[in-house]
Amino acid sequence: MPPDRRPIPLIASPPGARPVRRRGTPPPPPPRGTPPTDRQVEQVRSFNRFYTARAELLDAGHLGSEFSLAQVRVLFEIAYGRDLTATDLMGTLHFSRGYLSKVLREFIRKRLVVGVHTVPDGRFKALRLTANGAETLRALESASASAMRGMLSAVAPTGRPVIVQAMTTIAAALRPRLMQRPLIRLRAPNPGDLGWVVERHGAIYADEYGYDERFEGLVAQIVAGFAEGNYGNRERCWIAEVDGARAGSVFVTRASARTAQLRLLLVEPWARGLRLGQRLVSVCTGFAREQHYREIILWTQSELHAARRLYEAEGYRRTGTKRHALFGTPAIAETWRLTL
Numbered sequence: 001m002p003p004d005r006r007p008i009p010l011i012a013s014p015p016g017a018r019p020v021r022r023r024g025t026p027p028p029p030p031p032r033g034t035p036p037t038d039r040q041v042e043q044v045r046s047f048n049r050f051y052t053a054r055a056e057l058l059d060a061g062h063l064g065s066e067f068s069l070a071q072v073r074v075l076f077e078i079a080y081g082r083d084l085t086a087t088d089l090m091g092t093l094h095f096s097r098g099y100l101s102k103v104l105r106e107f108i109r110k111r112l113v114v115g116v117h118t119v120p121d122g123r124f125k126a127l128r129l130t131a132n133g134a135e136t137l138r139a140l141e142s143a144s145a146s147a148m149r150g151m152l153s154a155v156a157p158t159g160r161p162v163i164v165q166a167m168t169t170i171a172a173a174l175r176p177r178l179m180q181r182p183l184i185r186l187r188a189p190n191p192g193d194l195g196w197v198v199e200r201h202g203a204i205y206a207d208e209y210g211y212d213e214r215f216e217g218l219v220a221q222i223v224a225g226f227a228e229g230n231y232g233n234r235e236r237c238w239i240a241e242v243d244g245a246r247a248g249s250v251f252v253t254r255a256s257a258r259t260a261q262l263r264l265l266l267v268e269p270w271a272r273g274l275r276l277g278q279r280l281v282s283v284c285t286g287f288a289r290e291q292h293y294r295e296i297i298l299w300t301q302s303e304l305h306a307a308r309r310l311y312e313a314e315g316y317r318r319t320g321t322k323r324h325a326l327f328g329t330p331a332i333a334e335t336w337r338l339t340l
Helices: 038-054 069-080 086-093 097-109 131-153 160-174 193-209 213-227 276-290 305-314
Strands: 113-117 125-129 184-187 236-242 245-254 259-267 295-301 317-324 331-339
Touching: 069 086, 069 097, 069 125, 069 131, 086 097, 086 125, 097 113, 125 131, 160 245, 184 276, 193 213, 193 236, 193 245, 193 259, 213 245, 213 259, 236 276, 245 276, 259 276, 276 295, 276 305, 295 305, 305 331
Parallel strands: 259 295
Antiparallel strands: 113 125, 184 236, 236 245, 245 259, 295 331, 317 331
16 A cells, blocks of 8 residues: 555554643542442432433434434534544543544444544544534434423423523533633522522531521521612622532622621532632622722621631621520621721
């Protein structure tokens, strides 16, 4: 065979090259913390079994086609990636070298995919869809959208946002943080958000600090007072989102004509480390200044170390302490004040 006709390996590494993490390869796993319980593991496995069957993901011919789900996913990644190589696909999809090579050879044989030289030494080929491959994928995506539309149509309209929110939360929690920068935004509350604030405060503080239902009751009273809207634009709530999933909250309420109060600062455990808390505290300071408050006060507990560091960094100073057991466990309440 002439030199210019020799087959180019789909998966290869330059001789003597040091291992590198190519585009699409996931970063090293984060340090392990407390291991999941057996019950948590079984609940996830049970959901996987339910969803793969419900969405008909186990069918040999996905969406009535000749392709498996894994093969369809390879077509999708090639179409929407940017000149991905086979090595990139291995990192993105976690497929073995042998299996991926078999899939790609079959796609090339069927003229769905073509390899294009993009590197001067010719050792790597970027993978692109042919016109036939693009048309095949469009038909598969249309079938996929129709199938999902049918599945969601069987759910009551009020239940569909719940499903979407839950899936968004799962994706945000499982996504390795180093793979891409999450989209963070602070917004005003939508219907259902205030109830979520109460529920998450009750659940998180019970789990992390042993607070009983009286704490959740106090949060409900604060939220109810805010919802009455007695002070209009002088009060505000922000809901923090990470990649579309609710991840935190904070409120500014009116304590007096001159004094605002920061309340109900919360960051979901899975969203910590993204500087959400700092952004939430800072936006409260800016709002209070815009409304011509002279100071902001807050009430917190001594064991909330991360929150206390945020307050101190923002310029708050502790002005008082008091021992109590209002929430079923001994605690030390603290008052803090920021002069504007």
